[in-house]
Amino acid sequence: MRDVQSAPNGLPPRTPEMLHNIVRKFYRGAVSHYDLIQAKKAEAAAARQECRAGGDDAALKRALHTLFLEFHFYVTCWLKIEQALVRLASQDGRQAAVLERFRPELERHLGVREQLDKTEACVEAQLAHGGPDWPCVQQDEYWFAGIAFTVDEYSLQALHDLYEAIQRARNEVE
Template sequence: MRDVSNRHSGLPPRSPEMLYNVIRKFYRGAVSHYDLIQEKKSDVVAARERSLTTKDDSELRQALHTLFLEFHFYVTCWLQIELALYRLAKQDAAQAVVLAKFQSILERHVAVREQLDQTEACVNQQAVDGEVAWSCVEQDAYWFDGISFTVDQASLNSLHQLFQAIQTAKNEPPLK
């Protein structure tokens, strides 16, 4: 079974053009999902406000669950881009440089993706992390196995930079 930890083993061969198409498709998917994620974050903030009054966190838990499903889609796009870039880097020195440059940000998003496979466990982790229950909502910083993460403008900017670097490297000659 392929999971995040063995994601690079046994990948079927793909043409560079197909890999670039994958990158474009998932880049557009992640970018187009950004505004929806921001709406879901607003829902979470509103649910937290209500939970402070009612002392019932069930609505907040449901809103977080929905938000984390949206995060899952976003970081899955990052995973698919990483897989395509990994294959391109095997064929193209310029793309290998891009992969090396963005390795840490890619790994961070992929690691969060792995955690989000267990969405309910991620929701439960938010309730106990921090000094104040659900402070992650106020801080817009959610915890995924020791990684503080959110889908924010910085993440989106990193995605834009990654895509631009791939596009720029595409115009350089491939490995012979």
């Protein structure tokens, strides 16, 4: 498993322009992935209904596994944005202020990402947390080591806000 805390250490130097391109690339990746995640949530909800009707949760577990892989991509985009922002912050006090302002949201998303590295365990954790009725699917709220999380409008808006703040700080320099 990758050490997220020390990820920027030892990386080659990047210009601010390169770092902003990284932010833009992963922001776009996360945003473009949002609709796919919503479709996978719908598949999980349908699998939950089948599970409740027939009692077998294998299809639901597969659907959650797929959903969590999609979550993993989304929060990995957050990680890449955070890594670029850390490097930008070391060069620019305005970006450092953005990093501090969004620190709680970044930590929340990166905490979920760390758990999602063990996707199968995350699926089993949902059963352990909510029981055989899988309320996490119905409520669209999943548990990752004590963090309630889903990719929803709130998360997407936080991503938009983060990106806009990085862009505003950048434009103040130019």
